[in-house]
Amino acid sequence: MTQHPRAEIDQLAEASIAALRAPSILNTQPWRWRLEGEHAELWADRARRLDGLDPDGRLLLLSCGTALHHATVALRAAGYAADIERLPDAERPDLLARIRQGAPGPAERDLYAAIYRRRTDRRPFADRRPDGSVLAELGAAAERHGTHLHVVRPDQVAAFASAVAHANAVERADDRYRADILAWTTRPRQERDGVSARSTVPAGSQPVPPRDLNPAAPATLRPGPGADRGTVYLVLAVDAEAPAAWLAAGEALSDVWLTLTARGLAASPISEVVEVEPVRAALRRLLGGAGHPAIAVRVGYPEQDAGPVPVSTRRSGTDTVGLPGQP
Numbered sequence: 001m002t003q004h005p006r007a008e009i010d011q012l013a014e015a016s017i018a019a020l021r022a023p024s025i026l027n028t029q030p031w032r033w034r035l036e037g038e039h040a041e042l043w044a045d046r047a048r049r050l051d052g053l054d055p056d057g058r059l060l061l062l063s064c065g066t067a068l069h070h071a072t073v074a075l076r077a078a079g080y081a082a083d084i085e086r087l088p089d090a091e092r093p094d095l096l097a098r099i100r101q102g103a104p105g106p107a108e109r110d111l112y113a114a115i116y117r118r119r120t121d122r123r124p125f126a127d128r129r130p131d132g133s134v135l136a137e138l139g140a141a142a143e144r145h146g147t148h149l150h151v152v153r154p155d156q157v158a159a160f161a162s163a164v165a166h167a168n169a170v171e172r173a174d175d176r177y178r179a180d181i182l183a184w185t186t187r188p189r190q191e192r193d194g195v196s197a198r199s200t201v202p203a204g205s206q207p208v209p210p211r212d213l214n215p216a217a218p219a220t221l222r223p224g225p226g227a228d229r230g231t232v233y234l235v236l237a238v239d240a241e242a243p244a245a246w247l248a249a250g251e252a253l254s255d256v257w258l259t260l261t262a263r264g265l266a267a268s269p270i271s272e273v274v275e276v277e278p279v280r281a282a283l284r285r286l287l288g289g290a291g292h293p294a295i296a297v298r299v300g301y302p303e304q305d306a307g308p309v310p311v312s313t314r315r316s317g318t319d320t321v322g323l324p325g326q327p
């Protein structure tokens with residue numbers, strides 16, 4: 001049955017609104033959607049790139065990839081295949097994707113519900129370790145996007161932890177990096193972006209040190225009794241250092257994160273290991289040279305009785321979605 005174009009625009013608009021919930025580096029939400037007849041365009045918003053922390057824009061593209069995958073999940077939940085053309089115009093590299101509703105198909109709602117439950121959970125996780133079958137499922141989610149998920153082996157966790165500590169130390173000594181963190185953890189409320197102290201925890205005795213996201217105000221989320229003993233550290237790797245690979249890594253990050261959320265697990269990314277070049281190279285060696293690390297993620301079960309992490313703020317559809325005829 002041919003749908004009226006109006007209905008298609010409505011589906012695409014809904015998908016772009018669901019994509020607002022996507023995770024992004026420091027909650028910068030560095031994308032814009034433009035609805036154009038029967039397709040929606042996803043554009044990178046370079047004005048939101050972090051100069052100190054992300055000069056190449058790799059984390060910006062990862063963030064846009066999470067938004068793209070969220071939109072796809074929303075269309076599939078509505079019963080459409082979602083056709084995507086990635087980087088369709090070499091002359092306009094900031095046009096990241098063109099997405100159409102696609103053919104009707106079975107409604108896939110599993111991951112859709114996870115969009116609204118997913119949070120970055122920075123609290124130490126419980127002692128129960130995610131088992132091999134759930135890790136295999138996460139690996140399959142990464143492979144769907146042509147990326148690979150490496151599990152840091154228990155005997156490699158100490159080396160991984162020192163790589164994270166080293167990245168943190170290098171960044172703390174860098175004025176431009178510190179300026180990015182300060183700016184995006186003290187955003188005026190009406191901007192509806194940035195990281196709030198309500199979703200960060202104070203540094204404790206976690207085996208892998210958390211990034212300090214609290215230069216201006218103390219963290220207010222209670223860390224709870226977890227000790228991160230069951231936590232698994234994953235590294236998502238790509239085959240090339242290039243924009244298309246970083247966009248795919250973002251789609252994979254979203255797929256892995258929504259999948260683990262649907263299985264009752266929680267996660268928080270550790271991107272400092274890819275932000276500092278020598279640390280990224282050391283991590284690549286730790287993986288045995290298999291692929292280029294795009295991001296690391298800690299995954300575990302939240303402690304029983306741990307309440308929900310507060311939902312983080314987002315911009316509105318009016319700020320991020322342009323309708324036909326609008327600039």
Ligand SMILES: Cc1cc2nc3c(=O)[nH]c(=O)nc-3n(C[C@H](O)[C@H](O)[C@H](O)COP(=O)(O)O)c2cc1C
Nearest residue numbers: 023024025026027059062119120269270271272312
């Ligand atoms: C590419 C990328 C890198 C991120 N890096 C980190 C990080 O290094 N440390 C951290 O605590 N959170 C990190 N995050 C999580 C964001 O801070 C988080 O998604 C954002 O603040 C929105 O919060 P929410 O995920 O709870 O919706 C990252 C997210 C993305 C997509």
